[in-house]
Amino acid sequence: MKKVIATLALLLIAATASAQDMLLTNSAFQGRTAFSNVGASLNVGLTGFGASFSTPLSKHFNLRAGFGTFPIPYKYTIDQLTLDISDQLQQYGVPGNFSATIDHEVDLKAKLKLPETHFLVDFTPGGQGMGAFHITAGLYAGGSNLIHVNGNSNLAALQGKVDNLRDQINAQYPGVGNLLDINVTDLSFELGDAGVHLNADGTANAYAKVNSIRPYLGIGWGNAIPRGRVGFRFDIGAMYQGKPKITSPNVDNDLSSEFTNDELVDKILRNAKFYPQISFQLTFRLMNDK
Secondary structure: OHHHHHHHHHHHHHHHHHHHHHHHHOOOOOOOOOOOOOEEEEEEEOOEEEEEEEEEOOOOEEEEEEEEEOOOOEEEEEEEEEEEOHHHHHHOOOOOOOEEEEEEEEEEEEEEOOOOEEEEEEEOOOHHHOOOEEEEEEEEEOOOEEEEEEEEOOHHHHHHHHHHHHHHHHHHOOOHHHHOOOOHHHEEEEEOOEEEEOOOOOOEEEEEEOOOEEEEEEEEEOOOOOOOOEEEEEEEEEEEOOOOEEEOOOEEHHHHHHOOOOOHHHHHHHOOOEEEEEEEEEEEEOOOOO
16 A cells, blocks of 8 residues: 555656646746735645645745644543552551552543644745745644543443452452542553543543644645646645643653553654644645736
């Protein structure tokens, strides 16, 4: 599948470059001047769905500004919760660390909240500024919450498992389990490199925060304001957003060493200083070139 996609992308790039070279060869076009035309595009990519508007700044530079949204949540389920009550046990003369896992499903929904606006400048070095290849730099801007995670679980079933754990402690250390203050809120799950404790009702709520202004650098093919009425663009690059910081009323960064979760969301949050961007854009020229 990867080879097929790569082959199609190369063919599309070659076709785009060839078509634009033919248009430039058969035209007396001498290059656009500042604000001499306007382009629009519909975008889809790793930052979601959106639209943008473009105008020339000079022969080889175009300014783009637009907006986007990522409305599709990522749903997944964790099947284990972690409990660490070492401090409580030590108060009652039980030495060492006590960390246990409880098999219990928590349904999580992670909603990606990517930057809503972008301001980018394209540099097209060839073809009187109408060449296919371009280098892009600029900024993505929006809220600092990269991911909002909500969770729900069966509180009655979870409380029963907590009570069973108390009985197990009583069996090993007679009477100690009855003295311990073990609650649902002591249970936690992994989010990125932090632990998030459950709320008293068995729900969970947390955010992954990054920089609200995110520099972007990328390359691509196609012009934001095509020579014809309709064109196509492909972009690939990355924005720098900083390492995500997990925030929650119940976050516990000291629990990071206890987790080994390989869920996609956690992998992203552990390695997400740079957010990749791959986008496909259907472009439109709104005015005639002079």
